[in-house]
Amino acid sequence: MSTDEISPTNENDSRPVTTVDALWNFIRIDINAYTKPEGNQSGTQNQTTSSGAQNQTSPNGADIPKNILYGQGDDGKMYSTPTMVFSVIGDSDSFVPRPWPTTLFQTALIEAAKSGGETWILFRKNKKVVSNAIQEAYRHYESMEFGIEKNEIEDPQRHIKLINIAGNMIHQPSDNPPENSKTCETIYNEINIGETEDQLLKFEKHISKQEVSFFNPKMNIKMPVPIAIIVCEGDLNTIEHIAKALNENIPVIIMKGSGKAADLILDFIDNNDEFCKKASISFGIQFDTHKYNLLLSCLKDIIIHKDRIGVFDLNQDDPLKLSNIVGETVVSCWSMEHVIKTTEKTQDNQENNESISKIGSSPIPEDVRTLTGFSLTWKFLLKNSVSPETKFPKKSREDFKMESRPYVLNPKYSTPTSLPLYFYFVYQLLQETERLEECGPTLLLEALKANRCDYVRVLLAKGVNFKRDDLPELYEQTVACEGCKEEPPCLHIEWILKELEKDATIHMCHTYSFVKSLNDPEKQLKPSNPPDILVSDSAEALCRTILRYEKCGCAAEKRSTISDILLWAIFANRKELAEICWLRSENHLLTGLVCSAILKKLSKKANNVKEQILSNDLEEHSKMFEQRCIALMNSMYNENTKHAIDLMDDEAHVWGIHSSPLTFAYENFMYDVVAHTSSQKNMNKLWYNKLPPDLKPFLKGKIHGL
Secondary structure (H helix, E strand, O other): OOOOEEOOOOOOOOOOOEEHHHHHHHHHHHOOOOEOOOOOOOOOOOOEOOOOOEOEEOOOOOEEOOOOOEEEOOOOEEEEOOOEEEEEEOOOOOOOOOOOOHHHHHHHHHHHHHHOOOEEEEEOOOOOHHHHHHHHHHHHHHHHHHOOOOOOOOOOOOOEEEEEOEOOOOOOOOOOOOHHHHOOOOOOEEOEOOOOHHHHHHHHHHHHOOEEOOOOHHHOOOEEOOEEEEEOOOOHHHHHHHHHHHHOOOOEEEEEOOOHHHHHHHHHHHOOOOHHHHHHHHHOOOOOHHHHHHHHHHHHHHHHOHHHEEEEEOOOOOHHHHHHHHHHHHHHHHHOOOOOOOOOOHHHHHHHHHHHHHHOOOOOOHHHHOOOOOOHHHHHHHHOOOOHHHHHHHOOHHHHOOOOOOOOOOHHHOOOOOOOOHHHHHHHHHHHOOOHHHHHHHHHHHHHHOOOHHHHHHHHHOOOOOOHHHHHHHHHOOOOOOOOOOOOOOOOHHHHHHHHOHHHHHHHHHHHHHHHHOOOHHHOOOOOOOOOOOHHHHHHHHHHHHHOOOOOOOOOOOOOHHHHHHHHHHHHOOHHHHHHHHHHOOOHHHHHHHHHHHHHHHHHHHHHOOOHHHHHHHHHHHHHHHHHHHHHHHHHHHHOHHHHHHHOOOOEEEOOEEEOHHHHHHHOOOHHHHOOHHHHHHHHHHHHOOOOOOOHHHHHHHHOOO
């Protein structure tokens, strides 16, 4: 039997032998169930995109997005490929009662899956702790994303797919989903890959060898499908599974604090002196010689490949940190694939070691010392026989855009390798092809939408300029409400802005949809403002309306795109990005005061509609800007007192507002700024013309009793 075949585990089972590739394709079809419409051979019914792809229609009538993750096969079926796969293992019988924080695990798993893009979660459905925790986490995800009306599993908006690999049968997907699909407790795909860990490992290995395109289909860039094994609890079979998976270069994430095999592995890696004692306590079983030797052998194999293991501490780590841990571990496994030996690379590594030993202490060649051409993305392209040097300079920057609305990450736990790996691949590709200046604005746009502050800082530092043409898309995918109806009001930031200036807000948040609808007569939208008005002008008009200022009649100065991004960050309430842009803007003091005033006004408006959480968040952001301005005034006063005093009267233009820092602070009731020493001395200079207080009239009056 081929190593890629999975046979029935029950002798009475008459099911035929199934290859892992067939199972892979079954799942890819089953979670879509899209069929090519009949009579559409000529492509007249479906609109054809510029890349040659066609719009499809889902069973519920919704349009399928032109997504690079969905490809149409020769049979008319739609196949999808995930951008991240989690295989959760560890369900086992427990003879030691030890509770662990399942709620934190559930939050971490779903948050990491959201950040992964199109994510599959593989699990074995049963009545044990880990399985129940996964199903409960997915139910919460469904409730938060879809409410009572649960969408089918093939719905394009369901970006996380739960797949039970221990189903009752291997089945062909049905084009007609069951009528009660919306009423079932949890919607998941069901397939049977076998009951043994070896069969699951074959399937995981097969997934790791598959490829997915993170970019526009015209670019034809394929990267490996990221997969990570998540370990909770576990028994001896779990440990053996981990050892074999690491040997196949499959990354493993261990949930520290879940007990049993997960904690035993980490204890053995850190300190194996008390291994016998901890093993017996963890499992609560009596070991025989065979089980003990097997356990010890597997743990020794694991410790050899410990660099491929990521650890998430359920008792200390924040749930948002799992995305970072998974990304780092996956990239590390890919990067060291040809360095750390695997079952397939052992012979090659031995030959490499022999050649290295012959070299001895000879100097390293120049072509080896340089990093150019050695990036992970570049190596993947060369592996796929792609010639990046001649191919990619012909591509436009639009080809590098993400197809779906990005998941917003918390910058506190974000690193360059955090999921999704789209940013990691695109940045390396643009660096290698020396097209960062030309196509970097697209990566900058996606980084702004996803709140990836690390990439924003680096791109701005490298001179990448934001394109003002991308501003409508930025506002629509971050500030505009997604799926909210006019009635009742949703109380999101867009609705609050509409209460202040409806026309400017609609033009600012929905110009991108209007422009896209021009190519589709059936979906044309009516613009609230003339289409020649820039979104940046509408944003500035809204800013002045909030603060009740008239537009300055002075000659229009040349605006920088940094100021446009800063104003967007204020309306989107992106604290870290607002700080990055403020530090790169002009007229720091007046700009910071204007930002603080806008946020304060929005906070009061949100509080008026009883949206306390949003109100408090905006107020906190407002205070942060005010404190930055005061810290800037303190620093300037200590370094150059005269300049700090004179600066309070320097007039400047910020988003059409002409004012000085002192005047603006007084008009907007910023008492801490007005009471600052620089402000007081500036007013003293104006009012008393630099004259010291005259005590003679006062003393004469006291002496003569006047």
